[in-house]
Amino acid sequence: MTRRKRNQWRKWQASAAATLTVAALFQYVRTSDAFDVAYASANGTDTSVTASSQVDTRDDVMDEWISSTTDSRNWNTQDNDNNDSQDNGTSDSTQSAGADQSMSDKGSYSDSQRYGQNNQGTDSGYSSGNYQSRTGAS
Amino acid sequence: MSRTEQVARPLRFQFRAMNTDVEVQLSAGREEAEHAATLVKTWFETQEQRFSRFVADSELNRLNSSTGWMPVSAAMDEVLSLAYGYIGLTEGIFQPGISQALQASGYDLSFEKVQQRQPQRPLLERILRTKTPDCSGMKEDRYDHSRPSWIQREGSRMVHLDPGAELDLGGIVKGWAVERIADWLQRTLHIPAGLINAGGDVQVWGTPDHPQWTLQVADPLQDQGNVSGAVRLQRGAVATSGISRRQWQNTDGSLAHHLIDPRTMEPAETDVLQCTVLGQHTSQCEIIAKTVCILGSAEAVGWLNRHYDRHDVLWMTRDGITYFRGNTETLAEHWPGFDPDHRFSLI
Numbered sequence: 001m002t003r004r005k006r007n008q009w010r011k012w013q014a015s016a017a018a019t020l021t022v023a024a025l026f027q028y029v030r031t032s033d034a035f036d037v038a039y040a041s042a043n044g045t046d047t048s049v050t051a052s053s054q055v056d057t058r059d060d061v062m063d064e065w066i067s068s069t070t071d072s073r074n075w076n077t078q079d080n081d082n083n084d085s086q087d088n089g090t091s092d093s094t095q096s097a098g099a100d101q102s103m104s105d106k107g108s109y110s111d112s113q114r115y116g117q118n119n120q121g122t123d124s125g126y127s128s129g130n131y132q133s134r135t136g137a138s
Numbered sequence: 139m140s141r142t143e144q145v146a147r148p149l150r151f152q153f154r155a156m157n158t159d160v161e162v163q164l165s166a167g168r169e170e171a172e173h174a175a176t177l178v179k180t181w182f183e184t185q186e187q188r189f190s191r192f193v194a195d196s197e198l199n200r201l202n203s204s205t206g207w208m209p210v211s212a213a214m215d216e217v218l219s220l221a222y223g224y225i226g227l228t229e230g231i232f233q234p235g236i237s238q239a240l241q242a243s244g245y246d247l248s249f250e251k252v253q254q255r256q257p258q259r260p261l262l263e264r265i266l267r268t269k270t271p272d273c274s275g276m277k278e279d280r281y282d283h284s285r286p287s288w289i290q291r292e293g294s295r296m297v298h299l300d301p302g303a304e305l306d307l308g309g310i311v312k313g314w315a316v317e318r319i320a321d322w323l324q325r326t327l328h329i330p331a332g333l334i335n336a337g338g339d340v341q342v343w344g345t346p347d348h349p350q351w352t353l354q355v356a357d358p359l360q361d362q363g364n365v366s367g368a369v370r371l372q373r374g375a376v377a378t379s380g381i382s383r384r385q386w387q388n389t390d391g392s393l394a395h396h397l398i399d400p401r402t403m404e405p406a407e408t409d410v411l412q413c414t415v416l417g418q419h420t421s422q423c424e425i426i427a428k429t430v431c432i433l434g435s436a437e438a439v440g441w442l443n444r445h446y447d448r449h450d451v452l453w454m455t456r457d458g459i460t461y462f463r464g465n466t467e468t469l470a471e472h473w474p475g476f477d478p479d480h481r482f483s484l485i
Contacts, residue, residue: 060212062322069180131148131163131331131349135338135369136356137380137412 148331151175155182156190156312158337164323165331165348174327178334181319188213189311191237202237202304207296215295220421221310222286227445228429230284233400237304283400313339313377313424320420338378341420342371355476358382358412358454366454367475369416377423379431380412381405399432406432413438413453416464416472426451435461443485452476 148163149171162178164171188197188211197214210218224232287303290296299305316334320341323329331344333351342351350370357366358380369376381397399406413430415423430438430453442451442463450464450472462469462478469481 059322061216061318062326064212065181065184069177069184131333131342131344131351132354133161133163133333133335133340133351134354134356134365135335135340135376135378135414137338137358137378137382 148333149175151178153179153182155179156186156315156336157192158312160337161333161335163333163335164329165344166329170327170329174323174329174332177327178319178323182315182336185213185311185315189217189307191306191308198305198307201297201299204299205301207291207298210295210297212295214297215290217307217311217314218288218290218297220314221307222290224310224421224425225284225286228425229441230400231429231432231441232309232425233283233398234305234307234309235283235287235303236398236400236403237306309428310421310425312336313375313419313421316341317375317420339420339424340376341374342376343373346372348372352474355414355452356412359458365475366460367473369414370472370474371416374416374418375420375423376414376416377420377427378412378414379424379427380410381408381431382411397428397432406434408432408434409455409457410434410438410453411456413451415452416450417448423449435459439463439482442482446485448484452478 148165149168151162151164151171153160160178160182162175164174166174187193190196191198191202193199197211201208201210201214221232221234225234287300288305289298291298313336316336316339320332320334320343323332323334324343331342331348333340333342335353338356340353342353344351350372353369353371353376354365355367355369355378357364359382360366379397397406397408398404399408408431410431410433413427415427415430417423417426426442426447426449429441430451433441435453435455438451438453439461447463450462450469452460452462452464452473454460459480460476460478461480461482462473462476463482464484465472466481466483469476469478
């Protein structure tokens, strides 16, 4: 009788150990970078980005800026279907310089996003499939 | 618009900051791009408030008027560290301690106001009039331009300016701000392709699925709308500096400009009208472009060779001559439209 009880106890112990081992193994896999990459891949997100985010180091400059900014503003404060693409901050015009805006426009997103209205007739930002801009002494 | 089209076509934003036009192009969905562009605008506004010498209570002005050790922000600490390195790289030609000389030359207001102002007395006369006892030390120290005029205490973000020293970080902050926010947009917001262009200081990035970026280079000898060629790249940085844009007139008809030669503490006497540099980091390209402009063609080639510089550097002179120093094998690919008169290979 005692021998039987001892055997049962050993079986229970072996079972518990096996369960814990499997649980630990699962936890190890679930917290690994490889799992994140596979999970992101299965969900259609950029796996390289997910993996690299795991090794991001602390950035005091950007942390300082983020903590100081209270970003609740939006470029498109009056977004609706009636606005044309320029009003939404998009445009086929290419000239990067030349917007006639003064510093007093700072913060006025609905004004500053309409750069195209001051740039009618200029060349485009992505004609011929290329992304274009301009450099020069400023 | 399908998601594929949204990603393929960049959205473009533009605003004014740091006394220049800032352009942002982002390949992302509209909401994401708008959110990112808002953050970029906030970033530039924040750094303008911090580093401008035309904002009375900017951190830079507080530092310039400080005595003894002053605690600074992480951003100021980083820019000063970068500047420290660039002083060495350029053998002192890049020197933030030229603030007083810049003011004496007539650049004592934001450039928009300088342009509106009546012509000033000739430069030498103004320098003599504006000299203060502290300022006169500047002339005596003219041969010490290669030395930074501040000390940073490592690990504590404490800065000590030399007595009488005043810094102007305008030559580096724009490029630094561009490359910093571009890097952050990639790392943190995961924008797959984009462009940040602050007055010609440009950082671009894109995945192999995206086409190359084409940056038209303004012709310094023509009207602002004309271009002299282009730079083509998939990721990296381009910066342009020159004396043709930020000029103003003295009463004697002579022209002054904003590129101060620290060896003379006066606007550089140079044959270079404009220099464009292609590389990986905007601030580095910006510093090299300014240094070439200040040194002039002959000295610039020597300086680039001494430092085994690996950037593509193209500059145009008052005589209309174009120089190129860099990878001549990829010249046609990266610099379409340019046919330099003088070409120097990398050594």
